[in-house]
Amino acid sequence: DSGVTQTPKHLITATGQRVTLRCSPRSGDLSVYWYQQSLDQGLQFLIQYYNGEERAKGNILERFSAQQFPDLHSELNLSSLELGDSALYFCASSVGGTGGSGYTFGSGTRLTVV
Amino acid sequence: QKEVEQDPGPLSVPEGAIVSLNCTYSNSAFQYFMWYRQYSRKGPELLMYTYSSGNKEDGRFTAQVDKSSKYISLFIRDSQPSDSATYLCAMSPILTGGGNKLTFGTGTQLKVEL
Numbered sequence: 175d176s177g178v179t180q181t182p183k184h185l186i187t188a189t190g191q192r193v194t195l196r197c198s199p200r201s202g203d204l205s206v207y208w209y210q211q212s213l214d215q216g217l218q219f220l221i222q223y224y225n226g227e228e229r230a231k232g233n234i235l236e237r238f239s240a241q242q243f244p245d246l247h248s249e250l251n252l253s254s255l256e257l258g259d260s261a262l263y264f265c266a267s268s269v270g271g272t273g274g275s276g277y278t279f280g281s282g283t284r285l286t287v288v
Numbered sequence: 289q290k291e292v293e294q295d296p297g298p299l300s301v302p303e304g305a306i307v308s309l310n311c312t313y314s315n316s317a318f319q320y321f322m323w324y325r326q327y328s329r330k331g332p333e334l335l336m337y338t339y340s341s342g343n344k345e346d347g348r349f350t351a352q353v354d355k356s357s358k359y360i361s362l363f364i365r366d367s368q369p370s371d372s373a374t375y376l377c378a379m380s381p382i383l384t385g386g387g388n389k390l391t392f393g394t395g396t397q398l399k400v401e402l
Contacts, residue, residue, distance in 0.1 A: 176333070205388070216395065219389040222387050230383055230389045232389055266331075271387060276324075278334065279331035279332045281331045282331050
């Protein structure tokens with residue numbers, strides 16, 4: 175157990191729907207990162223939050239949004255889902271904002287859009 | 289052209305062999321370099337990280353960074369069947385504002401056979 179908790183582990187939903195993925199960082203970690211992993215694109219950075227504030231942004235679609243709450247857990251919201259959004263979504267956390275010493279990943283949420 | 293290139297493999301070696309995994313990159317701003325190991329259906333696990341150029345050793349693992357050639361390597365000595373996994377290189381610049389976003393290679397699938 176890495177200490178980063180992601181729920182749910184699996185999610186199957188229809189096109190056009192909206193889902194929320196949840197992440198609890200390791201105790202003491204202030205930064206949360208979201209990544210998408212698909213077979214053809216590998217691991218792609220979506221967004222980072224540090225202590226409730228957005229710190230860095232990747233190629234996150236406008237249909238996707240995220241936030242980090244005062245208790246430091248984070249949620250990734252995916253709306254108007256398309257078949258191509260099917261992927262593994264990982265959350266990671268680190269103590270600081272720069273993440274220079276690497277970060278700890280959760281076990282992921284597998285999203286299937288049908 | 290991708291910012292980070294990694295041979296996808298698969299790479300198959302006998303137990304006890306020395307394994308060499310490599311990545312090349314194009315962004316000269318990258319300062320943090322990491323290697324992650326990912327078992328099937330699990331989150332990536334940090335193996336090694338280095339800042340800027342040089343070598344770093346941890347047990348059977350050695351990471352090398354050559355910034356002049358934009359080339360990083362991971363060596364695994366005395367490889368074991370339990371090392372069978374996908375190995376991902378990752379790197380990041382130092383971002384203004386203190387954020388961080390890792391750019392990952394697509395991963396090399398390694399199989400260590402008895």
